[in-house]
Amino acid sequence: MIRAIVTDIEGTTSDIQFVHQVLFPYARQHLAAYVREYHADENVAAALNAVREESAAPQASLEELITTLTNYIDEDRKSPGLKALQGMIWRAGYVEGQFTGYLYPDVLPAFERWQQQGIGLYVYSSGSVAAQKLLFGYSDEGDLTSLFSGYFDTGVGAKREAQSYRNIAEKIGLAPASLLFLSDIHQELDAAADAGWHTVQLIRGEADNASRHHQVTDFSQIKPESI
Numbered sequence: 001m002i003r004a005i006v007t008d009i010e011g012t013t014s015d016i017q018f019v020h021q022v023l024f025p026y027a028r029q030h031l032a033a034y035v036r037e038y039h040a041d042e043n044v045a046a047a048l049n050a051v052r053e054e055s056a057a058p059q060a061s062l063e064e065l066i067t068t069l070t071n072y073i074d075e076d077r078k079s080p081g082l083k084a085l086q087g088m089i090w091r092a093g094y095v096e097g098q099f100t101g102y103l104y105p106d107v108l109p110a111f112e113r114w115q116q117q118g119i120g121l122y123v124y125s126s127g128s129v130a131a132q133k134l135l136f137g138y139s140d141e142g143d144l145t146s147l148f149s150g151y152f153d154t155g156v157g158a159k160r161e162a163q164s165y166r167n168i169a170e171k172i173g174l175a176p177a178s179l180l181f182l183s184d185i186h187q188e189l190d191a192a193a194d195a196g197w198h199t200v201q202l203i204r205g206e207a208d209n210a211s212r213h214h215q216v217t218d219f220s221q222i223k224p225e226s227i
């Protein structure tokens with residue numbers, strides 16, 4: 001019996017185009033000014049030091065870090081330091097109403113149905129927990145953060161590693177066999193399945209014929225009671 005559902009964001013609850021054509025360009029545009037202005041802030045400094053470590057450049061200057069971070073955005077690198085900074089930069093965009101968090105129209109009705117069934121809802125994304133809360137807090141459909149019992153980012157591990165899903169199961173306090181992970185990326189689902197989770201793959205666009213996971217095209221087709 002499924003007792004909790006953990007969902008990916010990009011390509012699962014939200015269109016990849018929203019992330020790549022709205023969020024990433026906004027962060028890219030504001031990155032340099034943000035880093036120059038706030039580099040002494042404790043959280044910004046920690047993120048910059050994480051990038052220094054990740055890029056094996058412990059003495060990197062602010063300008064060198066800005067170049068590295070811009071390259072990371074362009075290559076869609078799931079860098080924890082970059083993801084932390086993106087979350088901080090996006091806050092202004094959401095608060096000022098420059099954009100709202102896009103959700104596919106089938107997502108909210110399914111979340112509400114599953115919550116009524118007593119199923120716990122969680123998020124696991126490469127985007128930072130702060131960025132996840134912004135997307136759902138300033139969504140097209142209003143503030144949805146109360147739907148979720150918890151959020152996970154790469155602080156628990158990378159999304160393609162089975163150990164990350166064992167860590168999440170332990171934090172949620174449920175057996176892997178009672179957990180369902182939703183994602184568009186079959187390598188993430190492989191890792192979850194290797195950790196003993198149930199999996200469903202969202203196919204929002206192109207087919208994925210290399211996948212071994214049950215596939216659906218939207219959330220209305222997911223019936224946790226039948227798993």
Ligand SMILES: CSCCC(=O)C(=O)COP(=O)(O)O
Nearest residue numbers: 009010125126127131132135
């Ligand atoms: C929290 S919204 C931004 C998502 C993001 O930054 C990203 O890299 C997408 O990662 P996901 O794990 O949701 O595919």
Ligand SMILES: [Mg+2]
Nearest residue numbers: 008010011184
């Ligand atoms: Mg995804």
